[in-house]
Amino acid sequence: MAHAKTSGNGRPSSIPGSPTEPAPRWMQVLFAATAVLITITLALGSTVCATDASASCPNWPGCYVGKLTPSAHTQPVVEFIHRVISSSIGLFAVASVLAGVAHRRRNRALVVLPVIALLGALTSGVFGMMTIKWGINSVEASLDLLAALIAMGAMWRAWFVTRHPGAGWTWRPRVRWGVAAVVTLMAAHVGAVLVAGSSSLTRCMGWALFVRGVGDAPLAGWVVQQAVMAVGELLTIGLVVMRLRHRVTLWDLLLAALVVMVLVVGVVIAAAGANDGLAVVHAVGTVLILNLVMTGTMRDAV
Numbered sequence: 001m002a003h004a005k006t007s008g009n010g011r012p013s014s015i016p017g018s019p020t021e022p023a024p025r026w027m028q029v030l031f032a033a034t035a036v037l038i039t040i041t042l043a044l045g046s047t048v049c050a051t052d053a054s055a056s057c058p059n060w061p062g063c064y065v066g067k068l069t070p071s072a073h074t075q076p077v078v079e080f081i082h083r084v085i086s087s088s089i090g091l092f093a094v095a096s097v098l099a100g101v102a103h104r105r106r107n108r109a110l111v112v113l114p115v116i117a118l119l120g121a122l123t124s125g126v127f128g129m130m131t132i133k134w135g136i137n138s139v140e141a142s143l144d145l146l147a148a149l150i151a152m153g154a155m156w157r158a159w160f161v162t163r164h165p166g167a168g169w170t171w172r173p174r175v176r177w178g179v180a181a182v183v184t185l186m187a188a189h190v191g192a193v194l195v196a197g198s199s200s201l202t203r204c205m206g207w208a209l210f211v212r213g214v215g216d217a218p219l220a221g222w223v224v225q226q227a228v229m230a231v232g233e234l235l236t237i238g239l240v241v242m243r244l245r246h247r248v249t250l251w252d253l254l255l256a257a258l259v260v261m262v263l264v265v266g267v268v269i270a271a272a273g274a275n276d277g278l279a280v281v282h283a284v285g286t287v288l289i290l291n292l293v294m295t296g297t298m299r300d301a302v
Contacts, residue, residue, distance in 0.1 A: 021165070022164070022165065023106060023162035023165065027162055028159065028162045030092070030096055031096055031099075031114070031158050031159040031162050033092060034089065034092040034095075034114075034155050035117075035152065035155035035156045035158070035159050037085060037088060037092055038089055038117065038121060038151050038152045039156075039287070039288075040085055041086050042148055042149070042205075042287050043284045043287045043288065044085065045148070046204050046280075046283035046286070046287050047283065047284060049204035049205070049283065050201065050204045050206075050279035050280050050282070050283040051276045051279065051280060083128070086121075086124070086125055086128060087125070089151075090118070093114060093118035093151075093155075096114040096117070096118075096155070096158070097114045099114075100113075100114045100158070106166075107165040107166070109157070110158060110161055110165070113154045113158035113161065114154070114155065116151070116154040117150075117151040117152075117155040117158065118151075119147075119151075120147040120150045120151030121147075121148070121151045123143070123144070124144050124145075124147045124151065127140060127141070127143065127144035127147070128144065138194050138196075139194065141203075142190045142191075142193040145189060145190055145193055145205075149186050149189070149190070149290075152291065152294070153182075153294055156294060156298060157298055160298045160302060167302045170300075170301050170302070171301075172300055172301070174242050174243065174246065174297075174300045175297055175301045177235065177238060177239050177242060178293060178296060178297030178300060179297060180235055181232060181236045181238075181239050181293050181297075182290070184228060184231050184232035185232040185235075185290050186290070187228055187232075188208075188225060188228040188229035188231075189205050189286075191224070191229075192205070192206075194217070194221070194225070195216060195221045195222045195224075195225045196215075196216055197214050197216045197217075198214075198215050199213065199215055200213025200214055200215055200216050201269070201274055201279055201283075202216060202222075202225075204283040205287055206262075206266070206279075206286055207229060207233055207282070207286050208229040208230050208233065208266075209266050209269055209270045210226055210270065211269075211270045236259060237259060240252065240255055240256050240259055243255075243296065244256065251292060251296060252296065255292040255293070255296065258289050258292070261285055262281075262282060262286055262289060265278055265281050265282045265285070266282060269282060
């Protein structure tokens with residue numbers, strides 16, 4: 001009778017070639033690279049939004065009519081880099097889907113999650129093209145953001161599955177709190193696009209500033225969105241406290257530092273107004289916070 005191998009602590013260990021064995025290293029790297037690229041694209045998208053850089057590259061896919069690359073100015077360069085990285089995500093996502101199909105016996109999520117990420121990235125890319133070509137309305141812009149957020153979450157979860165194919169999802173208290181924070185923050189970010197004016201920072205994935213911007217939606221809708229974001233912020237702060245009380249890791253310290261930074265910058269913007277630098281720090285900081293809350297919750301659930 002065959003016996004399962006055990007690790008040093010007495011727990012069963014993975015048998016080479018079994019479905020519970022971690023995916024090959026190259027596959028873990030591929031999935032991580034795809035997830036990182038999606039996250040970077042979201043951060044660059046928030047930068048483009050905060051600096052109104054999209055208008056500086058009025059053509060698509062090239063920056064100008066008859067010229068592919070931008071002039072050496074900050075705004076068009078940022079927008080063009082955003083487009084290049086966004087375009088590369090499709091290739092990485094397709095490669096991830098094919099890798100998942102090849103290793104689907106480990107866990108069907110290795111196929112399903114990359115497919116979701118691919119569809120989200122393609123949807124967001126189409127909306128990005130539409131934005132430059134003829135513009136989109138607030139509902140379409142919110143769907144664009146939602147697709148990108150779903151793609152980021154799906155691909156990071158897929159990466160965790162490559163490392164622990166046989167692990168389930170454990171609903172620890174921190175996991176429940178983290179899921180609540182992620183869902184609330186995502187709802188608030190998507191809602192912000194619906195209620196924000198074209199010249200308002202509210203649309204750029206920032207935390208609630210409680211200051212109405214130019215062109216923001218009627219007061220009732222704006223108040224609801226700011227309230228939902230405030231709840232997401234409180235859940236995030238509570239999650240940081242829970243994690244730091246449980247253990248102190250580099251990622252949790254980084255999340256705590258980002259929360260403090262975004263809150264401080266938000267107060268400065270609310271009190272004195274925003275320049276491009278402050279707007280970018282605030283917007284990119286909130287993208288990274290959402291990412292760390294997502295990935296930390298996934299880590300806690302393993």
